[in-house]
Amino acid sequence: MSGTVDVGIDLGTTNSAVALLRGVDTEVLKNNDGDETTPSAVWVDRRERLYVGRAARDRAEADPDNTCMEFKLRMGTAGVAKRFAASGREMSAEELSAEVLKSLRADVRQRIGSEIGAAVVTVPAAFDIHSCDATRRAAELAGLTFSPLLQEPTAAALAYGFQASEENALWLVYDLGGGTFDAAVIQLRDGEFSVVNDRGDNFLGGKLIDWKIVEELLIPEAVRQAPALAGLRRGDPRWFAAVNKLKLAAETAKIRLSRVDTADILVELDDGAGGRFEIDFELGRADVERMAEPLLVRSINLCHKALRERSLTPADIEKVILVGGPTLTPYLRERLADPVHGLGIPLDHSQDPMTVVARGAAVFAGTQRLPATPVVAADGFAVRFEYQPVGPDTEPLVAGRISPASPGLSVEFVNAGTRPPWRSGRISVSDAGLFASSLWAEPGRLNTFAVELTDATGSRREVDPDHITYTVGAVETEPPLTHSIGVGLDGNEAMWLLERGTGLPARRSVTLRTTVDGLIRIPVLEGEYHRADRNRRIGRLEFDTGRALPSGSEVVFTIEIDASRLIRASAYVPMLDEEFQDTLNLRTEVAPSQPALVRAFDVERSRLAEVRERQRVLGNPVAEVLIGRIDSERMLHDVDTLVSAAKSDPDAATAAERRLLDLRVAIDDAEDELAWPSLVNEARGMIAEARDLAGGPDLPLYETAINDAIEAREADLLRQRMEELRLHVMRELDRSGVLQLHFFHALREMRGEMRNGVHADRLIAEGDRAVEAGEFTRLRGVNMQLRDLLPEPPLPPDPFSTVDRAR
Structure with missing residues (x-):
């Protein structure tokens, strides 16, 4: 092994793989079964012996109570553990993932003959901060002390483009895995990769097709063939084993249908009362295509959205890179290639879609230097290098510091792999031990440079390390933040500190003010929406100062995110001159209860019915398209099915929560479209009234902000800007005394x-005197006292109270 990580792991929902970078080539390492992929499955027997991979996958049908699969989808969700019935052992998703990583780590040890403590681990681009943090913890549990995270679409692009000849190209990565989907627009320019934009869904994958086959085809057919199975359904614990058998059979048959037109399913089911029934069903390719259609529509919509957000069209994209087992399906490929109903972009599946992510992870691992401290020999020297092990330049720059520093040292680099060997010539080392030099590297191979150190007499001296490596190849530039990160404020408002697409690593500070006395809690959000409750709360900044802190106190909140999307936060309280670090709790997310999901779904179903009725009356064409998208993706049906299954399936509960949020936001969009004309009229009316009521030098800034929101057609943003204008006008009126005067007259009317x-x-008499004298500060004090005499103290009057507000 070199001084770089070199090992890449694709930790998948259904299958996982590990690859090794050897020069400019990648090798997928086989497991003990001779396979390049390892099923992400764990089986624990009654003696607590644990099995991973095919041995566990093969036990899933016969022993579902002691087998666990597809646990990747629960990463980052607290309070959900798998209990293995025979042994009583419980394991979290992180612990289960760690066992898969341990198995892959053992495969590496067997193939290369040495233990590894570092590997690049891939995660879906759509993974949130919770899930990334859980993946890091799983790697630590598996003994990987250094485990940079890499987004799966970027890994796939690296596998295709590492030694590519293109100098400027745009690719679209279509990554449909067992449980997740990512669409990423990748730009390759001058040997550097960058993610232009991405969109994804953590709960869109091949397993959803399996479940649709089970719920819409196999269960009805089973009940028809064996009426004793009446009541068979996914969400009933009584039928857990039977439904699991059907799920595994559906997955196996679906895979076979990639090569044949029909596949027979033969399953023996137990009714729980001693009766056993053999269910025979012929699954056709057309059946699977029908089940997959709404999911393909959703994935294609996400692809178009990723392009549209960067003002791109399919014509701008050179090719689509296919990633994930479901992309082997002929129908999917035909659908994507369709210029009318798909993407209409040439497809590239020249690399195995099952292992391409692991290969790309290995490429990226070659750019990651192992954290190590050079050892100084008794009569030698150590050197700490600063350079990139992989890059597009054939003449890379390398710098370093030699210790201990000694006058008269010089260093020379020798690339023995060239003919004749290339030598840098002697490079003088400063008295502080510093040096810098350009190297010369050949493309298409791993270049190894010997490091020759000589002292003032010209004698060779020992140095550690005595060589470095460099490979000419494409590298990733700053990885993008896939979701905006911010905080929730009063009034259900989200303040975004780091916007989606920000290059990582990133850091931002903002000054907030407390709204209550005592303990400080700041909710940290991840998402895209202006309404705080439409985003995912990934944690909260929480600390007790131990001292009284009045409402309105300043808190300087700082957030940092590294290239692996791992997050740190701190808070500085100026009043106390004290900083509170590592106070962000990322483990607060819990799986929702089924009754809570039912109530939330009922609310959204009613909202959608109201939107349909308003659309019927108004006939808004854009709203019609938005409602049509909800129908074409079968959002209502998906949520209904998942909510029902959530009664006994924690995976379904987590998926239901996310899909419910998708439905809620889609209804928001339709509502906003229907309310948009009146909202714009209200905003423009507010601007006109603001000019009459207050004016002032800052008013044009608020007008511009409102007009920008109108131009962007962002309803929530427009409401936020309107509220900011209202507060500005109130401040101006308060400063001039007009607001207090109106408030005083209103309070006089409430004297009784x-x-x-x-x-x-x-x-009141004192207030009259203050008005006559024009002493509005004094009047404010009178108003506050009068207000306190009322049983329900009113708020100060709204200067725009005559404006008809939308929603």
Whole structure:
């Protein structure tokens, strides 16, 4: 092994793989079964012996209570553990994933003869911060002390483009795995990769097709053939084993249909009362295509969205790279190639879609230097290098520091692989031990440079390390943040600190103010929406200062995210001159309960019915398209099915929550479209009234912000900008005294409702004198006292109270 990581692991929902970088080539390492992929499955027997891979996958049908698969989808969700019935052992998704990683690590040890403590591990681009953090923890549990995370679409692009000859190209990665989907627009320019844009769904994958086959075809047919199986359904614990058998049979038959037109399914089911029934069903390719259609529509919509957000069209894309087992399906490939109903972009599946991510991870691993401290021999020297092990340049720059520093040292690099061997010539080392030089490397191979150190007398001296390696190849530039990160504020507002697409690593600080006394809690959000409750809460910044901190105190919140999307946060309280670090709790996300999902789904179903009725009356063509998208992706049906299955299936509960959010946001979009004309009229009316009411030098800034929101056609953003204008006008009116004057007159009208009438009369008289004298600061104090005399103190009057607000 070299001084770079070189090992890449694709930790998949259904199958996982590990690859090794050897020079400019990648090798997928086989497991003990002789396979290039290892099923992501764990089986624990009654003696607590644990098995991973094919041995576990083969036990899933006969022993479902002691087998666990597809646990990747639960990564980052607290409170959900698999209990293996025979042994009573419980394992979290992180622990289960760690066992798969241990198995892959053992495969590497067997193939190369040495233990590894570092590997690049891939994650879906759509993975949130919770899931990335859980993947890091799983790697640590598996003994990988250094495990940079890499997005799966980027890994696939690296596998295709590492030694590519293209100098400028745009590719679209279509990555449909067992449980997740990613679409990423990749740009290759001058030997560097960058992710232009990406979209994805953590709960869109091949397993959804399997479940549709089970729920819409196999279960109805089983009940028809054996009426004793009446009541058979996914969400009933009584039928767990029977449904699991059908699921495995559906998956196996679906895979066979990639090569044949029909596949027979023969399953023996137990009714739980001693009756056994043999179910025979012929599954056709057309059946699978019908089940897959709504999922393909959703994936294609995400691809178009990724392009549209960067003002790109399919014509701008050179090729689509296919990744994941489901992309082997002929129908999927035909559908994607269709210029009308698909993407209409040439498809590239020249590399195995099952192992291409692992290969790309190995390529990226070659760019990651192992964290190591050079050892100084008793009579020698150590050197700490600063350079990139992989890059597009044939003349890379390398710098370093030699210790201990000694006058008269010089260093020379020798590339013995060239004919004749290339030599850099002697490079003088400064008295501080510093040096820098350009190397010369040949493309198409691993270049090894010997490091020759000589002292002032010209004698060779020992140095560690005594060589470095460099490969000419494409590299990834700053990986992008896939979801915006921010905080939730009062009024259900999200403040985004790091916007989606920001290059990583990144850091941002913002000053917030407390809204209550005492303990500080700042919800940290991940998402894209202006309404805080439409985003995922990934944790909260929480700390107790131990001292009184009044409402309105400043808190400087700082957030940092590294290239693996691992997050750190801190808070500085100026009033206390104290900083609180590592206070972000990322393990607060729990799987929702089934009753809560049912209630939330009922609300959204009613909202959608109301939107349909308003659309019937208004006839808005854009709203019609948005509602049509909800129908074409069968969102209602998906959520209904998942909510029902959530009663006994934690995976379904997690998927239901995410799909429910998709439905909620889609309904928001349709509602906003129907309300948009009146909302724009309201905003423009507010601007006109603001000019009459307040004016001021800052008003044009608020007008511009509102007009920009109108131009962007962002309803939530427009509402936020309108609220900012309202607050600005209130501040201006308060400063001029007009607001307090209106408030005083309103309070006088409420004199009869006030407690202690004598005191109220005295305050009103004092207020009259303050008005006559133009002393509005004094009037404010009178208003506050009058307000406190009312049983339900009113808010100050809204200057736009005459404006008809939408929603």
